[in-house]
Amino acid sequence: MQHDPVNMAQAQALHPNWRTEDTILARLAQNAAEVPNQVAMRERDHGIWQEYTWADYLRAVTEFAAGLEARGVKPGDVVMVIGDNRPNLYFAMLGAACLRAIPSPAYADAPTEELAAQMEREDIRVAVAEDQEQVDKMLEAKGRWTHLDLVIYDDPRGLAGREPPGVAGFDAIRAEGAARLKADPGLAQALIARPTIHDTVVLMHSSGTTGAPKGIPLKHGHVLSGVRNAAAAGYFQQGEVHMAYLPMAWVGDFIFSVGAAMELRFTVNIPEANETALHDLREMAPTLYFASPRAWSAMLTRVQVGIAETTGLKRRLYDWFMPRAMAVERARLDGKPGGGGLTHWLGEWLIYGPIRDQLGLGRVKRAYTAGEAIGEDVFLWFRAIGLNLRQFYGQTENCALAVAQKPEDISLTTVGRPFPGVDMKIDEHGEILLRGDNIFDGYFQNPKASAEALRDGWLHTGDAGQIEPDGQLVVLGRVSEVVEKRDGTRFIPTYIENRLKFSPYIKDAAVIGQGRDMLTAIVCIDFQAVGQWAQEHGVPYTSYAELSQQQRIYDLIAGQIADVNAHLPHGLSIARFVNLHKEFDPDDGEVTRTRKLKRNVIDDRYGPIIEAMNAGAAEIDFKAQITYENGQTGSLDRVLRLSDVKGAA
Structure with a gap:
């Protein structure tokens, strides 16, 4: 037709x-x-x-x-x-x-x-x-x-x-x-x-x-x-x-x-x-560059791997200048003045400028990230080498252009203020509403979904948020993803998952706890970053699956989770976790092409692992589904460790 x-x-x-x-x-x-x-x-x-x-x-x-x-x-x-x-x-x-x-x-x-x-x-x-x-x-x-x-x-x-x-x-x-x-x-x-x-x-x-x-x-x-x-x-x-x-x-x-x-x-x-x-x-040599937090993190990991493999003098110079530049950016994040002087000039000449040039970002004046929260260390590192990295917020329904940080708006928790021509408010349910000529007019041949999204001239984004006193927007997560533990404690899994992914060693994570007594996590390690760590610390492995199950890797990931737990409200600590034997894969239906979790698939496919974690088991013999290159599927038995996180509350 x-x-x-x-x-x-x-x-x-x-x-x-x-x-x-x-x-x-x-x-x-x-x-x-x-x-x-x-x-x-x-x-x-x-x-x-x-x-x-x-x-x-x-x-x-x-x-x-x-x-x-x-x-x-x-x-x-x-x-x-x-x-x-x-x-x-x-x-x-x-x-x-x-x-x-x-x-x-x-x-x-x-x-x-x-x-x-x-x-x-x-x-x-x-x-x-x-x-x-x-x-x-x-x-x-x-x-x-x-x-x-x-x-x-x-x-x-x-x-x-x-x-x-x-x-x-x-x-x-x-x-x-x-x-x-x-x-x-x-x-x-x-x-x-x-x-x-x-x-x-x-x-x-x-x-x-x-x-x-x-x-x-x-x-x-x-x-x-x-x-x-x-x-x-x-x-x-x-x-x-x-x-x-x-x-x-x-x-x-x-x-x-x-x-x-x-x-x-x-x-x-x-x-x-x-x-x-x-x-x-x-x-x-672009002047404008956008990348997702995941891509910025991967770029940083590539630099860190290169520094680890470079000569002693270059590594010592990097180890001297970068912590100082990071400290300056952290102070700016707290609203304190800093930077400039001979140290910054030397750092720019010896370290920051060459790194930007090596990455191809030497001419970038406008650097952006969006899609999910970005880790503090990643955000500060790129700002420390001289990129005015900023966050923005948008969806397909608003042409991805709705809210962004100004150059002077240095913040990890906010995504900025609305663009000229865009109106924004938070409704009584905490949902972010947007209005403007960049907002779409309705879904393709789907009047029911259109009526739900567009009401009284406002786009109901489906995202929960709050507006700070200075007018900047904080995005908390999807309204539909607000769930409760058995004791009634409310939480948004995406919020915690994004903070887990701040770690360079965690590529993906699924936090489970709806209707349960505790929070658990299925973790997919970052093969490149963890592999580099394993090489530096003498941990042998031959495959992703083998590396993920090494005890020292479990100790590494447990430490990363404990760091996140320290910043979570009481009752929302992750108590137990498993390092999955593989990455979440869109071809397996576990994530979308933009790597958003399909929670119903995760809950169904890894149900036995989730139940074993909640039961306190130390390991599970899991029959893993695999997809071959020709599209056919099969299964493989894997013994997966299930680990506690010390100090979880």
Whole structure:
């Protein structure tokens, strides 16, 4: 079925401040007209940077749009886009938007069953895939969703000249479109002018922690409003240099790499592969950089591992300067002045500047983190080397742009103040409510969920929070995750889990205690950081599973948990824990693609471990489910230690 185009009268009434012709495509056309030869996008391909000017960008989008239309794509059709960050995939999304069709990005590592379910929910007939691997998944998904008519591929390796029925190359579609544009000189301009600010420019999706992901349509107006609000707050600036490495299915990538890039003329840099992103970062030298707390922590771990392996002089210099810089930042966190002087100057010359340069962050002026709480040591370390790292808060429903810290707002517990154009309040239940032109208008074909989320003009975020006297927001966790122990003590598992993950040795954790007498935790160690610790302390191992069960590793993790317990209210200490034999895996259904816990899966799969911890057992013979690379599943018997945490109250 074809989805109904937007009802213009209703849309205009909902957003009276929006101008109909003010679209992301109009911004692209304006950039191509005013700075045609300025580089808009760069991609590292086989070690060589390929550049696309704004004129190139516009030509690719309109040619692909014309070719897509020739293949039957109509207004309201949903077009799936899947793969890693690639110029042609961005061109494809905006080409679909020219036709008032709706690009729907999917996570590159999503298995076939998830993709087929998304196709069925969104009635997808056309998909754009990065390479042969993704094309194979599309064709396999046709076994369940038979209405997929056309798959367009970007990378020709293994496909060019051998296309199965219903498969065509991006270049071939673009060539068809170029022929149409040549025959009709006014078509390119007409394609850019077709969409209005009230049309959906991208269809994002919720995490799906408790069921099927919900579609979240973001219109041109939502995205541009969010970007302009952020720019007014100094969050973005004109002409930023940005690295597009986040998953294309995550709202942040579209907002940064497309929305803000069009509005503020970013230069968007695309790494050769996810595996080379940190290496390529040095050559890109971005001015703007966003990473999740997990990614910042992994970057810090990489530096610490490198320092441990470097020469004695370099290690001694690092060990002398960094604690002093950290102490200065900790004092600033407490509102005390500090820094400057000869020590800081020498540290900048010998340690901080070289580290920033080695990481590729030497030119970064705006560094951000969001998604969950960040550990104090991680936060302070990056600030200590000269990055003004700040936190922000947002959701897909508000274009990920709602609240952020100002440069002078140095705080671990808050996420800042609302952007200009965004209203915020806390309701009587402690839920964070937001209002503004960047707030979406409702879920995709889901009026019930839309009515629950949008009430009286306010977005009910589902997050619990409080506003400090200085106007800064504190995010406590999901309202729906407030649970009680057997004795009635209330707690939010996510709050405790995030603090456990402040430790460099803990990658994931699930805290269990609802309806029980005590809190227990399932811990997934960070293999790199714990492996480095084991190497330094003479702990032998051959695999993740073996390392996780070593007694000295249990002692290490118990110490990390005890540190967290010391800062938790009485009655909410973690009493017992297990080091799991594996990481939580989205392919096993334990976490979402954005690594949010699926608690029902955790509770069900690891129920025997949870019961054994609560019963006081010292170990458990656990039959572990495993998933092989071919998608088949099996089981493996594991003996897992169950450990107490000293001093838990």
